[in-house]
Amino acid sequence: MKKISGYSKLTKQQKIDWLVENYLDNDEAAKAELISYWHRNLETQNTLDEFSENTITNYFFPFSVAPNFLINDEWYCLPMAIEESSVVAAMSNSGKFWSERGGYHAEVISTTKIGQVHFKYSGDKSILKASFPEIKKNLFEGGKYLSVNMDARGGGVLDIELVDMTEHEADYFQLKVSFETCDSMGANYINSILEEYATQLKEIIQTDQQFEGEVQIIMSIVSNYTPNCLVRAWVECKVEELGTVGGLPSEIFAEKVRMAVKIAEVDPHRATTHNKGIFNGVDALIIATGNDFRAVEACGHTYAARNGTYSSLTHCTVKDGLFKFWIDLPLAVGTVGGLTQLHPLVKRSMQILGNPNATQLMMFCAVAGLAQNFAALRALTTVGIQQGHMKMHLLNILNYLEATEEEKNYALEYFKDKIVSFTTTRVMLEQYRSAKNAVK
Ligand code: MEV
Numbered sequence: 001m002k003k004i005s006g007y008s009k010l011t012k013q014q015k016i017d018w019l020v021e022n023y024l025d026n027d028e029a030a031k032a033e034l035i036s037y038w039h040r041n042l043e044t045q046n047t048l049d050e051f052s053e054n055t056i057t058n059y060f061f062p063f064s065v066a067p068n069f070l071i072n073d074e075w076y077c078l079p080m081a082i083e084e085s086s087v088v089a090a091m092s093n094s095g096k097f098w099s100e101r102g103g104y105h106a107e108v109i110s111t112t113k114i115g116q117v118h119f120k121y122s123g124d125k126s127i128l129k130a131s132f133p134e135i136k137k138n139l140f141e142g143g144k145y146l147s148v149n150m151d152a153r154g155g156g157v158l159d160i161e162l163v164d165m166t167e168h169e170a171d172y173f174q175l176k177v178s179f180e181t182c183d184s185m186g187a188n189y190i191n192s193i194l195e196e197y198a199t200q201l202k203e204i205i206q207t208d209q210q211f212e213g214e215v216q217i218i219m220s221i222v223s224n225y226t227p228n229c230l231v232r233a234w235v236e237c238k239v240e241e242l243g244t245v246g247g248l249p250s251e252i253f254a255e256k257v258r259m260a261v262k263i264a265e266v267d268p269h270r271a272t273t274h275n276k277g278i279f280n281g282v283d284a285l286i287i288a289t290g291n292d293f294r295a296v297e298a299c300g301h302t303y304a305a306r307n308g309t310y311s312s313l314t315h316c317t318v319k320d321g322l323f324k325f326w327i328d329l330p331l332a333v334g335t336v337g338g339l340t341q342l343h344p345l346v347k348r349s350m351q352i353l354g355n356p357n358a359t360q361l362m363m364f365c366a367v368a369g370l371a372q373n374f375a376a377l378r379a380l381t382t383v384g385i386q387q388g389h390m391k392m393h394l395l396n397i398l399n400y401l402e403a404t405e406e407e408k409n410y411a412l413e414y415f416k417d418k419i420v421s422f423t424t425t426r427v428m429l430e431q432y433r434s435a436k437n438a439v440k
Contacts, residue, residue: 001022002022002023004018004022007054008053008054012049012055012056015054015056016031016034016035016056016057017031019034019056020034034056034057035057037057037058037059037060038057038058039058044344045058047342047343047344048343051339051342051343061081061082061083061287062081062082062083062088063079063080063081063288063345064079064080064081064082064088064284065077065078065079065080065088065352066078066080066088066091066092066095066371067092067095068092068095068096068099069095069099069103069104069367069371070095070098070099070102070103070104071103071104071105071106071363071364071367072103072104072105072106072363073103076353076354076364077352078091078095078285078353078364078367078368079285079288079289079348079349079352079353080281080284080285080288080368081284081287081288081345082280082283082284082287084280085389085392085393085395085396086388086389086391086392086393087280087281087284087372088284089388089392090372090375090376090379090388091281091284091368091371091372091375093375093378094371094372094374094375094378095371097374097378098235098371098374101235101237101241101242102235102236102237103235104233104234104235104367104370104371105233105234105235105236106231106232106233106234106363106364106366106367107231107232107363108230108231108359108362108363109230109231109232109328110228110229110230111180111228111229111358111359111362112158112178112179112180112226112228112229113178113179113180113181113186113190113222113223113226113228113229113332114176114177114178114179114222114223114225114226114228115177115179115190115191115193115194115220115221115222115223116174116175116176116177116194116220116221116223117174117175117177117194117197117198117201117217117219117220118172118173118174118217118218118219118220119172119173119174119175119198119201119202119215119216119217119218120171120172120173120214120215120216120218121171121173121205121211121213121214121215121216122171122213122214122215123211123212123213123214124212124213125164125166125173127210127211128162128173128205128211129162129164131208131210131211132162135162135201135204136160136162138200138204139160139175139197139200139201140157140160142196142197142200143157143193143196143197143200146189146192146193146196147189147193150181150182150189153182153183154180154182155179155180155181155182155186156179156180157177157178157179157193158178158179158180159177159178160175160176160177160178160197161175161176161177161178162174162175162176163175163176171213172218175194175197175198175201177190177193177194177197178228179193181334182358183334183335183336183357183358184334184336184337184338184358185291185292185295185332185333185334185337185338185358186222186332186334187222187292187295187332188337190222191220191221191222194220194221194222195220197220198217198220199217201215201217202215202217224295224298224299224332225298225299225302225303225330226299226330226331226332227303227306227330228330229330229331229332229362230328230329230330230331231328231329231330231331231359231362231363231365231366232326232327232328232329232366233326233327233329233363233366233367233369233370234324234325234326234327234370235324235325235326235370235374236322236323236324236325237322237323238321238322238323239251239254239318239321239322239323240321242254242323245378245382246378246379246381246382246383247382247383248381248382253378253381253382254318254323255318256381256382257316257323257325257374257377257378257381258316258317258318260274260377260380260381261274261312261314261315261316261325261377262316264311264312264314265311265312265315266311268309268310268311271304271310271311271312272310274312274313274314274373274376275300275301275304275312275313277372277373277376278300278313278314278327278369278370278372278373279293279296279297279300279369280372281368281369281370281371281372281373282296282300282329282331282365282366282368282369282372283296283297284368285364285365285368286333286365288345288346288349289333289335289340289346289349289350289353289361290338290339290340290342290343290346290349291333291334291338291361292338295332296331296332296333296365299330299331299332300313300329300330300331303328303329303330313327313328313329313369313373314326314327314369314370314373315327315328325370325374326370327366327369327370327373329362329365329366329369331362331365331366333358333361333362333365334358335350335355335356335357335358335360335361386419386420390419390420390421391415391420393420394411394412394415394420394425395408397420397422397425397426398411398425398429401425401426401429403429407429407432407433410432411425411428411429411432414428415428
């Protein structure tokens with residue numbers, strides 16, 4: 001039976017049995033494999049299971065670190081959860097490169113988050129607008145009981161605006177609420193306040209005689225676009241201090257990087273790949289620290305398109321002998337709440353980072369994005385991306401072809417001066433194996 005009702009009610013073992021029976025050819029080895037990835041500590045496994053629903057096992061990802069990051073004059077080692085070859089190596093190279101040129105600098109520009117109550121009101125909008133200061137006061141007061149902890153931590157609701165959206169849709173308005181959520185990402189807190197405001201707004205409009213129209217709440221939800229929760233990271237040095245990079249003299253390298261960034265500023269096709277590379281670094285750190293990479297990416301991409309055309313998140317100037325390279329990135333991250341105190345490796349990541357607060361983590365993420373972008377541009381504008389990338393990918397190909405340790409060592413040597421591809425690796429391995437057999 002490929003369809004089932006009540007799957008979520010089954011035990012984990014029953015879920016696996018059903019899955020294997022119906023979708024994995026009743027293969028006992030598949031069953032054993034799924035079970036083999038359970039954590040040996042039952043308590044840890046239960047915690048992991050409860051992060052999601054219908055959990056049957058764990059999905060493994062490499063957990064790596066990139067050392068040698070000098071950020072605002074302090075040394076850091078960045079934890080990264082990512083599966084793509086060369087990303088961590090690139091990150092480490094960038095860390096080292098800039099640590100020898102003054103390091104990375106970062107500052108948080110603002111930390112405001114936004115939530116919206118979308119609603120319809122069919123009455124006279126001038127009355128709604130005129131009475132909004134009074135409504136706002138009531139909402140502030142009425143939502144306070146949900147904000148006690150956040151207020152005590154120095155955060156809370158900053159403002160509530162009424163936004164007239166009727167030019168887009170008849171009777172459509174928004175409450176646009178801004179928040180400071182301190183060290184938490186804040187989505188749950190924001191959503192609770194918004195739902196409370198929606199209920200109260202409806203009640204006010206329905207009970208106050210001056211409002212003659214109908215009110216309908218459409219929805220209340222945090223906005224993942226946080227342009228005012230913004231961090232900047234940058235590196236800079238004299239052009240000559242860049243040294244010879246990938247065989248290029250410093251002035252030529254600096255100018256090629258500036259041009260590569262300019263291309264991403266003006267061309268959405270290149271900007272998408274360019275920003276993808278940035279998120280290789282950002283997401284790896286975001287995942288390692290138990291944050292929501294979907295929210296972070298959605299926000300970054302919207303920001304990249306804020307002027308009407310999708311564009312680069314990084315910028316570069318070469319002026320008066322100075323090379324400057326920077327990123328502005330809106331980011332909503334948390335270092336308390338969510339997975340941060342629950343996931344064992346997230347706790348370790350936080351420890352590795354010196355138990356940062358949210359603004360520090362914002363800075364680390366921006367640095368990770370900038371470092372990754374620098375590494376990509378450095379390779380792209382000099383030796384090309386495939387040299388480093390395929391060398392790393394070689395190991396994946398060799399594993400796929402079930403190469404032994406001895407064969408891997410031979411292959412790494414063999415490909416030092418040759419182009420790696422699936423076919424060249426397969427042919428090399430076949431030749432190596434038949435030569436070995438001939439000797440026997
Ligand atoms: C690959 O994951 C990322 C790059 O394509 C980024 C870039 O092109 O800038 C190398």
